Amino acid sequence: MNKLLAGLFSGVLMACTASMSWSQEMQNPEAQGLNGQGLKIQGEWQQGAVLRGQVVPGTQVTFFDRKVRVAEDGVFVIGLGRDAPASVTLKTKQSGQEQVHSFAVKQRQYRVQRVDGVPPKTVNPPAEALARIRKESALARKARKVDSVRQDFRQAFQWPLLGPISGVYGSQRVYNGEPRRPHFGVDVARPTGTVVVAPVSGKVLLAYDDMFFSGGTLIVDHGHGLSSTFIHLSKILVKDGEVVEQGQPIAEVGATGRVTGPHLDWRMNWFKQRVDPQLLVGPMPDYE
Numbered sequence: 001m002n003k004l005l006a007g008l009f010s011g012v013l014m015a016c017t018a019s020m021s022w023s024q025e026m027q028n029p030e031a032q033g034l035n036g037q038g039l040k041i042q043g044e045w046q047q048g049a050v051l052r053g054q055v056v057p058g059t060q061v062t063f064f065d066r067k068v069r070v071a072e073d074g075v076f077v078i079g080l081g082r083d084a085p086a087s088v089t090l091k092t093k094q095s096g097q098e099q100v101h102s103f104a105v106k107q108r109q110y111r112v113q114r115v116d117g118v119p120p121k122t123v124n125p126p127a128e129a130l131a132r133i134r135k136e137s138a139l140a141r142k143a144r145k146v147d148s149v150r151q152d153f154r155q156a157f158q159w160p161l162l163g164p165i166s167g168v169y170g171s172q173r174v175y176n177g178e179p180r181r182p183h184f185g186v187d188v189a190r191p192t193g194t195v196v197v198a199p200v201s202g203k204v205l206l207a208y209d210d211m212f213f214s215g216g217t218l219i220v221d222h223g224h225g226l227s228s229t230f231i232h233l234s235k236i237l238v239k240d241g242e243v244v245e246q247g248q249p250i251a252e253v254g255a256t257g258r259v260t261g262p263h264l265d266w267r268m269n270w271f272k273q274r275v276d277p278q279l280l281v282g283p284m285p286d287y288e
């Protein structure tokens, strides 16, 4: 215990000497300074954010009524959905001592995006498609429930492909003039067949060739409930259960499902909370 505390305190000094990136901090948790309540959160509390936390190892963490998985070194990850409330609480419990931490969540403004020319049946699905749609969404829901010990989320995220961003997280969608659910991914417009690589390593939870709305669909687990979903794919290059490395080709861009043209739609979840991949990966680098 004393050794641990000493390590944490020396960590405070270290943390002051340089500002570290997500991946540096995640790989060097002992370099993080915990506050007086034994908690540190890195990242901005805003809708769509993924936040990384640090507690004294062995501490229990509860968020959105979920017991959060905490790694052996005290690192954990949580996510805030598109419509996360303006105030949230996180509970910690260590050596029988329970603490409630409150945080203000920045509320974002989302745009309305009109998308015309998608196949009409994908806006108003025929009755005979409903059973298929239900089955497919149950598969995706099941995949996103997985709470694994993987810790791929500690790596620095990279874009799964480079190109023009044609759709952003959160925007209210109007398809062929009819309002539908918001858009939860970031869209990158590239021709069919363009290679998509893994943004960090992970394990394939679902590889499904043709879903009604999302077409070729691939879900990859990055650990602790954080997952990536890639949709509208023309081709999936990996199989269920396969472990993929960061940068490994995993799929090809397509125009399958509810689309007007080829693009990659990259979504991320922390369990049911849909989070904004752009907040993790940073700005799109220059591309040709």
Ligand SMILES: [Zn+2]
Pocket (backbone or CB within 6 Å): 167, 183, 185, 186, 187, 264, 265
């Ligand atoms: Zn999209």
